[in-house]
Amino acid sequence: MSRSIKKGPYVDLKLMSKIRGKKPSESSVVKTWARGSQIAPEMVGFTFGVHNGKQHVEVLVTEDMVGHRLGEFSPTKKFVRHGGKMQKELEQKRQQTEIAAAKAAKEPAATKVAGK
Numbered sequence: 001m002s003r004s005i006k007k008g009p010y011v012d013l014k015l016m017s018k019i020r021g022k023k024p025s026e027s028s029v030v031k032t033w034a035r036g037s038q039i040a041p042e043m044v045g046f047t048f049g050v051h052n053g054k055q056h057v058e059v060l061v062t063e064d065m066v067g068h069r070l071g072e073f074s075p076t077k078k079f080v081r082h083g084g085k086m087q088k089e090l091e092q093k094r095q096q097t098e099i100a101a102a103k104a105a106k107e108p109a110a111t112k113v114a115g116k
Contacts, residue, residue, distance in 0.1 A: 009067075029058055035050060
């Protein structure tokens with residue numbers, strides 16, 4: 001649900017005080033736990049370390065991110081792939097085809113050098 005226009009955007013004051021008066025090129029990673037804070041135009045160019053519950057994920061703010069929340073760019077859940085026996089077989093076939101393609105790519109190069 002969106003925030004009412006009367007209230008305005010929520011930007012964490014402590015976070016804004018950390019970047020106020022600094023240039024993006026001069027400052028290092030700004031650590032924050034304020035995942036709900038919206039990205040303001042003044043934040044463009046800064047790198048934030050947004051906490052995901054376990055560690056700080058570095059987020060470089062660009063113009064396209066203005067208006068979004070910081071937490072959107074720091075996923076809290078780690079995806080561990082789906083699958084099982086069938087998935088493992090598919091991955092093995094994919095690896096074998098990659099190895100065969102790499103060998104095929106090496107062989108013509110080796111014959112060209114030997115032919116000279």
